[in-house]
Amino acid sequence: MSVAIGRYVCQVDDVPLGEGRAITLDGRRIAVFRAAGGWFALDAICPHRGGPLADGIVCDSAVICPLHERRFDLATGSGLTTDDAVVAHAVELQGERVFITLAAEQRAAA
Ligand code: FES
Secondary structure (H helix, E strand, O other), X not given: OOOOOOXXXXXXXXXXXXXXXXXXXXXXXXXXXXXXXXXXXXXXXOOOOOOEHHHOEEEOOEEEOOOOOOXXXXXXXEEOOOOOEOOEEEEEEEOOEEEEEOHHHHHHHO
């Protein structure tokens, strides 16, 4: 029996392949991405000047901020063009349902 590790946020069909969608979890804006390499979740606000990362271009394993094109690794949130970084959260699929565990919840459970 598998147990969901996170909280339900959307259906698989809600996020087209190669795109992101913004959701709110615990009052926190999270960008959920459906990339060719899998599903990822990052804090949705770019640390540079608040750009909406969910609207960014998904390219390989990164998202490109739509405002000034800084790149962030989808899996880790690390900045690929600067030292800026965003927090990455865990994503799990169960059938057609998408679940997210916030990074703070992962640390609390460890
Ligand atoms: S706001 Fe994202 S790169 Fe400037």
